[in-house]
Amino acid sequence: MTDPCASERDGDLVVLGGGPAGLAAAATAAEDGLRVLLLDSTPWLGGPIWRPGPGATPPRVAQRWLARADSAGVTIWPQATAFAACPPDVLHVERGRDVCRVRWKQMILAVGAHELFLPFPGWTLPNVMGAGGLQLLVKSGWPVRGRRVVVAGTGPLLLAVAAYLVRQGAHVSDILEQASWSALAQFASRLAWLAPSKLWQAATLQTRLLRTRYRPGCWPVAAHGADRLDAVTFTDGTRRWTRDCDVLACAFGLVPQLRWPGLLHCRLTPRGVWVDDYQRTSCDRVWAAGEITGLGGVDLALVEGQIAGHAAAGNNLAAARWFARRARLQRFAAQLDRCFQLRTELRFLPTPETVVCRCEDVTWRAIEACSDVRAAKLYTRCGMGSCQGRICQTALQFLQNWSADHVRPPAAPVRVGSLAGADQEHADAERTELP
Amino acid sequence: MSTRASDIRCEIAIVGGGIVGAACAAEFAAEGCRVVVLERGIAAGEATSAGMGHLVVLDDSPAQLALTVYARRLWHALLPQLPADAEVDVCGTLWVAESDEEMALVERKRDVLAGGGVAAEVLAVDELRRAEPQLRAGLAGGLRVPDDAVIYPPTVTRLLLARAADAGAQLRTRVAVRHVEGDGRVHLADGSRVQADLVLNAAGTGAPALSPAAPIRPRKGHLVITDRYPGWVHHQLIELGYLRSTQAAAGESVAFNIQPRRTGQLLIGSSRQFDAETSDVEMRVVAKMVQRAREYLPGVEALSALRIWTGFRAATPDKLPLIGPSPEQPRVWLAAGHEGLGITTCLATARLLRDRWRGHASEIDAAPYLPQRFTAAGGSLA
Ligand SMILES: Cc1cc2nc3c(=O)[nH]c(=O)nc-3n(C[C@H](O)[C@H](O)[C@H](O)COP(=O)(O)OP(=O)(O)OC[C@H]3O[C@@H](n4cnc5c(N)ncnc54)[C@H](O)[C@@H]3O)c2cc1C
Numbered sequence: 001m002t003d004p005c006a007s008e009r010d011g012d013l014v015v016l017g018g019g020p021a022g023l024a025a026a027a028t029a030a031e032d033g034l035r036v037l038l039l040d041s042t043p044w045l046g047g048p049i050w051r052p053g054p055g056a057t058p059p060r061v062a063q064r065w066l067a068r069a070d071s072a073g074v075t076i077w078p079q080a081t082a083f084a085a086c087p088p089d090v091l092h093v094e095r096g097r098d099v100c101r102v103r104w105k106q107m108i109l110a111v112g113a114h115e116l117f118l119p120f121p122g123w124t125l126p127n128v129m130g131a132g133g134l135q136l137l138v139k140s141g142w143p144v145r146g147r148r149v150v151v152a153g154t155g156p157l158l159l160a161v162a163a164y165l166v167r168q169g170a171h172v173s174d175i176l177e178q179a180s181w182s183a184l185a186q187f188a189s190r191l192a193w194l195a196p197s198k199l200w201q202a203a204t205l206q207t208r209l210l211r212t213r214y215r216p217g218c219w220p221v222a223a224h225g226a227d228r229l230d231a232v233t234f235t236d237g238t239r240r241w242t243r244d245c246d247v248l249a250c251a252f253g254l255v256p257q258l259r260w261p262g263l264l265h266c267r268l269t270p271r272g273v274w275v276d277d278y279q280r281t282s283c284d285r286v287w288a289a290g291e292i293t294g295l296g297g298v299d300l301a302l303v304e305g306q307i308a309g310h311a312a313a314g315n316n317l318a319a320a321r322w323f324a325r326r327a328r329l330q331r332f333a334a335q336l337d338r339c340f341q342l343r344t345e346l347r348f349l350p351t352p353e354t355v356v357c358r359c360e361d362v363t364w365r366a367i368e369a370c371s372d373v374r375a376a377k378l379y380t381r382c383g384m385g386s387c388q389g390r391i392c393q394t395a396l397q398f399l400q401n402w403s404a405d406h407v408r409p410p411a412a413p414v415r416v417g418s419l420a421g422a423d424q425e426h427a428d429a430e431r432t433e434l435p
Numbered sequence: 436m437s438t439r440a441s442d443i444r445c446e447i448a449i450v451g452g453g454i455v456g457a458a459c460a461a462e463f464a465a466e467g468c469r470v471v472v473l474e475r476g477i478a479a480g481e482a483t484s485a486g487m488g489h490l491v492v493l494d495d496s497p498a499q500l501a502l503t504v505y506a507r508r509l510w511h512a513l514l515p516q517l518p519a520d521a522e523v524d525v526c527g528t529l530w531v532a533e534s535d536e537e538m539a540l541v542e543r544k545r546d547v548l549a550g551g552g553v554a555a556e557v558l559a560v561d562e563l564r565r566a567e568p569q570l571r572a573g574l575a576g577g578l579r580v581p582d583d584a585v586i587y588p589p590t591v592t593r594l595l596l597a598r599a600a601d602a603g604a605q606l607r608t609r610v611a612v613r614h615v616e617g618d619g620r621v622h623l624a625d626g627s628r629v630q631a632d633l634v635l636n637a638a639g640t641g642a643p644a645l646s647p648a649a650p651i652r653p654r655k656g657h658l659v660i661t662d663r664y665p666g667w668v669h670h671q672l673i674e675l676g677y678l679r680s681t682q683a684a685a686g687e688s689v690a691f692n693i694q695p696r697r698t699g700q701l702l703i704g705s706s707r708q709f710d711a712e713t714s715d716v717e718m719r720v721v722a723k724m725v726q727r728a729r730e731y732l733p734g735v736e737a738l739s740a741l742r743i744w745t746g747f748r749a750a751t752p753d754k755l756p757l758i759g760p761s762p763e764q765p766r767v768w769l770a771a772g773h774e775g776l777g778i779t780t781c782l783a784t785a786r787l788l789r790d791r792w793r794g795h796a797s798e799i800d801a802a803p804y805l806p807q808r809f810t811a812a813g814g815s816l817a
């Protein structure tokens with residue numbers, strides 16, 4: 001039998017995830033002298049936020065980081081999905097139709113976050129989507145010009161997404177912000193000294209949204225339509241309105257992508273992966289940076305990435321220079337968290353017939369009858385489908401306070417052939433490519 | 436000893452809420468016995484949720500054939516009553532022969548099965564390709580056993596427990612049994628006790644912790660589940676050399692064993708390992724398993740794998756379960772050691788135990804499964 005993992009490669013430092021955090025970590029560590037391999041499962045670097053549309057160029061800040069990574073000699077593998085670590089110091093990576101093992105000495109996890117979807121009646125109708133997903137869709141050419149859009153959820157992302165959609169020619173009629181006026185007012189009064197640049201950003205956003213009603217203290221309760229969306233009903237807790245629309249973009253927040261930390265058995269906190277001052281996780285020789293350590297936005301991701309990169313290279317002095325800035329950004333993130341905390345009313349949106357697990361068509365009634373996430377999974381198939389609970393189990397953490405189920409490989413779906421290992425031909429090709 | 440307020444009295448205490456414990460609960464409760472099921476986790480949370488759910492006749496030994504044939508007959512009476520979430524599929528088994536030598540074995544296997552009253556049909560090479568176009572060219576033929584079936588064990592376990600509850604049985608989950616005394620006293624981890632006329636030890640790989648002499652060793656297995664590909668294969672497909680893999684006494688082995696699920700997904704198995712230290716997925720073993728599958732079904736490579744998991748089978752030295760009185764504990768009977776066949780044989784296990792409790796004659800000879808077979812020579816069980 002052929003060696004299942006014939007194609008091998010060594011790297012001092014492997015960085016998982018090429019979003020802002022991963023890019024900054026990789027560039028920094030390489031500048032400090034490490035041999036760095038950066039993996040991202042998509043064809044682009046920069047994560048969802050810096051992802052350019054077809055033909056467009058990435059933003060300036062992204063280009064700057066890409067150039068730094070490049071001149072520091074970071075080896076970059078796009079479209080490379082790390083899916084298992086077994087034995088623990090060997091990463092199994094799928095690259096298109098190839099698969100190879102990467103023996104790592106140090107690792108930085110920077111796999112980012114994904115969107116939180118909350119189920120309510122009608123949320124599975126076509127054209128009800130995650131705001132981030134919609135943004136990516138529009139970037140890749142999906143037409144929104146002239147369409148009537150309602151944006152619902154919470155946080156600054158709502159405004160960013162709405163502004164983007166308006167720029168693309170959509171009619172955004174309402175922005176439903178579930179946080180109350182008073183929470184927002186409190187937040188705004190602190191915003192000024194915390195992050196002036198963000199305040200400015202928010203203000204300019206507002207000016208693009210003159211024809212849009214911004215409605216704090218409101219949230220969607222049902223989406224209507226036969227085979228696709230034609231209206232949404234929302235409430236402020238007492239009154240209800242129904243608005244005709246073609247697209248409902250939901251953004252209830254992001255949640256850290258915890259499959260990789262789970263596979264490696266990293267200790268977690270309620271916010272994400274636990275890290276020390278130097279972004280070191282509870283696992284030996286593993287650091288973490290960016291959204292997986294707690295949501296904080298792109299500025300914090302960049303700072304954490306640089307700290308992790310320096311620390312992995314043993315350059316603690318340089319790492320420590322970023323501590324103050326990180327602390328400031330974390331305070332800002334904590335304010336955001338508090339202000340945009342999801343209200344309990346959102347826990348009561350699903351009706352017994354609402355499908356909560358879309359992959360397996362499992363209703364709220366079936367899930368509510370279960371004692372925990374594992375029981376729900378075994379008896380109803382909730383979370384067993386192709387997204388492996390990414391959507392429903394994340395929602396159930398909020399709806400039921402259930403913790404996530406035990407993580408098993410692969411960390412992301414891969415070809416069955418990739419589990420069988422590389423064949424010798426590919427292995428040789430791989431070796432000649434090594435630096 | 437005095438009884439305490441927290442103590443429960445019952446006729447039958449069943450330790451373990453896997454499919455074997457659940458089948459026993461349904462059987463004894465239907466007989467009018469007062470039954471309590473004690474499960475340390477959730478129902479079907481261990482081997483029962485890790486297995487493939489293949490209801491299959493195996494002929495490794497005459498006793499195994501007799502038990503699986505009897506069990507399959509009991510299943511066929513139950514299958515029509517099961518709801519949709521039991522994912523029943525009478526897809527049959529197709530045993531695949533790689534070479535002409537194996538083809539000779541196919542003929543023999545058909546005769547052995549016929550002796551047990553099991554219908555089976557030999558497929559020549561072209562018939563094999565027609566039945567399963569995804570199989571590679573160059574295989575020798577196969578044996579189709581049309582009445583084998585597939586279920587989804589966790590929901591069936593819950594259904595059996597619900598039937599037991601309807602007949603008055605009590606199910607207690609998240610209570611670990613710490614210790615069982617030979618006189619039927621069961622000590623729970625929360626300090627309470629259950630006093631039973633009879634204790635059924637259906638604790639799977641946990642059975643020896645309560646009945647130390649039960650010769651059971653955990654045998655690890657890996658499975659891979661894919662995304663949905665309805666109609667990609669039509670039968671549960673197993674290499675004819677499968678029994679060789681189950682017989683390997685030590686070390687590890689893999690065999691080609693693929694199951695189409697009602698959902699359109701495919702389960703890819705299987706591996707067997709003694710002395711595995713953890714339940715972690717071992718990519719080395721998965722690779723061997725998938726390579727074996729690829730030798731039969733080249734197209735499997737391109738399918739998308741969603742999840743890999745492991746489970747532990749409760750293996751005995753002679754590949755037969757332990758069904759009947761524990762030689763060391765007079766009021767404790769074993770319902771354990773079903774290795775890779777517990778889903779198939781749980782109903783038969785429950786029926787044999789009920790018959791014995793009632794003093795009825797059983798439909799098949801129960802002697803080959805009696806735990807005392809390991810003490811017959813006078814030595815200790817293990
Ligand atoms: C859909 C979406 C839209 C967003 N829109 C905005 C916005 O408009 N404005 C804003 O301020 N913030 C936005 N954010 C938040 C912003 O992306 C983050 O704050 C910031 O990018 C965090 O950087 P990061 O490096 O931690 O994670 P990310 O940027 O998410 O990067 C993680 C990277 O890891 C890769 N990856 C994941 N798993 C694997 C694996 N197993 N193997 C290899 N690679 C892997 C991913 O492909 C991704 O490129 C958005 C986030 C999302 C998810």
Ligand SMILES: Cc1cc2nc3c(=O)[nH]c(=O)nc-3n(C[C@H](O)[C@H](O)[C@H](O)COP(=O)(O)OP(=O)(O)OC[C@H]3O[C@@H](n4cnc5c(N)ncnc54)[C@H](O)[C@@H]3O)c2cc1C
Pocket residue numbers: 450451452453454455456473474475476477478479480481482483484485486487488489490491610611612613637638639640641642644645655656657658704705745746747748749770771772773774775776777778779780
């Ligand atoms: C990979 C794999 C594939 C398989 N494929 C098939 C197949 O296709 N067909 C087939 O027929 N069989 C198959 N099997 C075998 C089958 O899964 C088992 O034989 C069967 O599930 C055993 O059921 P059980 O109830 O005895 O054990 P379990 O399901 O393990 O139940 C035992 C229960 O006892 C509980 N318990 C243990 N100790 C205590 C205690 N001290 N106190 C309280 N509770 C306790 C446990 O929590 C557990 O829930 C497979 C097994 C594996 C691992």
